[in-house]
Amino acid sequence: MSPINSAFDFAFQPFADRSPLLSLALFAAVSGLLLLLNYRFISNQRAIRRVKNLVQAHLLEVRLFQDQLGVVWHAYGKLLRATLAYLGWSLMPLAVAALPITVVIAQLDLRFGARPLLPGESTLLVVHLDDSAAVNRVALQLPDGVVETAPLVRIPAERRVVARLQTRLSGRARIVVADGAEQTSKEIVTGTGLQPVSPERIRGGWFDRLLEPGEGALPPSGSITSISLDYPGRPLTLGPIPLNWLVVYFLLTLTAAFLLKPVLGAEF
């Protein structure tokens, strides 16, 4: 398990049995604060303030001189220039935040993007291969509590093997996928609460693992390129309204940042 995974597991431990929306809100607030600090100390605050004032001035210019089309169109040009300048001044803090935010989103997606299977629930396991001949070599070794509910479907044309499984266990277990003599595995998680689940295990280096941090990379030597398990989505709802976790996170982060902005004296 990578240190990043460990850190996030540790951070989420107190929220394992709590409302996902609450834990997401807390993480969004912390993210908002950190991003605000990033803007406060990394960006040229004076320049951002100045260019934002210009943007507002040109907006007012459009309103104040609306009867004079020449002035209005000129104001649009200046407005566009000021907006581009504003984006330019935002690039530095954006560049600094891009990688950490990528890590955070990947980690949050492990927890909020899908939920573990419930005991008795069925799912599909899909093994992707880079060699159509290997399709017929693939065999599964299922842990206790996980059963095949249908024979393996082998699709050489698409270089994949699909298995329909049902889980009766509770907790984490590994399904061994054998390609002839070579063996690898895929984690299956059954249970409730806010647990990280890895819908897909892939090949690749550190960067791919950064983006799919749930499990280690598949060995590059075998024919298996990825193994995916179809976990159900984790529904976040606000009353009757279903919400995408990323949208909620985005809006809550912005809200937190707006609320904290006057406290930190940051401009963005």
Added chain:
Amino acid sequence: MAGRIDRRAILPRALLLAATCLLLPSAAAAYVGPGAGFAVLSSFLTLLLAFFYAFIAVLTWPVRQLWRFLRGRNAFRKASVERVIIVGFDGMDPELASRWMRQGKLPHLARLAKTGTFRPLATTHPPISPVAWSTFLTGVNPGKHNIYDFLSRDRQTYMPFLSSAQVLGPRRRLGFGRRAIPLGRPRVKALRKSKPFWRYLGEAGIFSSIIRVPVTFPPEPFSGVLLSGMCVPDLRGSQGTFSFFSSCQGTGGQQEGGVLLPLVQDGGEWTGELPGPENPFPEEGRLDLTLPLRIRPDAPRRSASVQLDGQRITLRQGEYSDWIAVRFRAGFGISSRGICRLYLKSVEPHLELYVTPVQIDPRRPALPISHPLAYSVYLGKLQGPFSTLGLAEDTWALNNGALDDPAFLDQCYQIHAERERMFFDALEKTRRGVCICVFDITDRVQHMFWRHMEPGHPAAPKHEPPDSGVIEKLYQRMDALVGRVLDNAGPDAIVLVVSDHGFKSFRRGFNLNAWLHREGYLSLVSGSTVSEPWFRHVDWQRTRAYGMGLNGLYLNLAGRERFGIVQPGEESDALLAELREKLRGIADPQGGQVAIRDVFDTREVYQGPYRENAPDLLIGYASGYRAAWESVNGSVMGDVFLDNTRPWSGDHCIDPHDVPGVLFANRPILGEQHSIADVAPTILQLFGLPVPGYMDGKPWTIRPEPAPIPAGPVAAPASRGF
């Protein structure tokens, strides 16, 4: 797998943010997260708003044009000109301008004089800025616009009040225990009467940009933009109250136009409290809201670090800070926002810090200082905070020693630079219509630096050599400004350069109230030999006349003043005649010069419905004289004639015939007699609008083309009589 995202796409797309988010902001935001979301959201909203405005503007433009057409408002149909630009230089003197034009120092003004017009411009009775500019913008005499001085007097209390506007509390308050929470903003009541000419233009569909014309506070709605000038108060509601902090023991107290405040040592730092606006909950303690101020001096570096309202400002000695936004909190979420500048006067032997009057922040105006309200916000956002106070150049601070000459001059030019920026922005926006800007620096610098130009002046610098070129350089700066305006105007626009009055030396003060007391017209309560300001010890039951303001003399008239004893009719007529006779030609015992050239009966010089609010007599001082400082504020003390030893050493509150303003134009204007009252009707006529019959000014005849430039050096014609 609802809710999942393609994580492998995050980083590459994040790096393409700048381009992507412009086109697909919501999609980009979803990928790169909230960091970019900050930028994207603001930019996206900006663009959305902009295009919404654009859409509305373009969509409604034909409708608006059609509406205008249907209403017969083809604005420029009868106009003989598309654009008129008026540059106002408060107090520019024709005699000085003529002198320096002849010497070739004012080439642009001299060019106007040669190819267009240069004339003295008759001013008002009295020749005081609020009076003259009110006449400028309304085209009427003071009897019709009701402004006779900076101050007017309450007939019931004999106390002064600002003649142009009255700031009232909010209309409603919410009782909350012992507190009354104000609901809404303070209200401002305009006291100037009559209608500015730009309202007539606006009604005809002609746009105007009016920048800092005096007595335009509170701003009135019309078709155009306006930034109020002279008479805009500071956050305390005064016409400018500076704060001067000093570590010198014994510092403290109120001064004219300012307050001296002690600094208290706290370890290596000094602390004080910056006074702000009135506390809306005075029963809870202090009368004014304050902000703590903390100064850490650095003597070896001759600098100090000032902490004010959460901001730390480092200043070197002799340096001004930028504008600092401050917020005075009263509780219950009520606060007042303002702006001020700091000036570190000295670090040793005493730490001395000057703070400008805390002024209305144009970006968040506590009172309306522009029309539309958003115009000051626009200017504030465009060019940064700027001075909004009516009398922005702090003459009182120099008069009282809180600033020295270079610091005052520096302040004046900083303010002037702000005005220039907004004026040229207005010129850019006003390609058709009228664009006016009044620059005050000419008035303030002449008031305060005349002593440098005149050897033997009682206020001439004693410890350092005079800088006799200050006013000349000022005129040269204004000349350069005129040059840039002419470049901007092009050949088709009419450009007028006007001033409201000229300038003369102020060497000696005439103490009118002391004279009235000496001559038995003004009596003090028994036991008093002098009276504190605002007639505190005057016995009104035995007083027949009193002086208030710069030129006004009032009778204590029965039925008008609360304790009036002079009966209207024969008695008052006789008293007025007697006073005129005694005052006219009165001679200064020191040198025998005539101090008062003329005394004007306002029944003769004013006509109009508000004449009854005017003083009864106006004192027309001779050049070199003016009302003494001791008299203008209703004090009764001291000698009748006094030397003026204050830096305020030039003035214009004298006989108006001695201090005409200037009129320059880039077209020949026919006739010999021109008055400031003529400007308004002239503008209306240029745009083909009828001149209202009540206007006292007469429209000028302006030739459509400039005269050819004669060969030889450009100089003002000598025949002007200067």
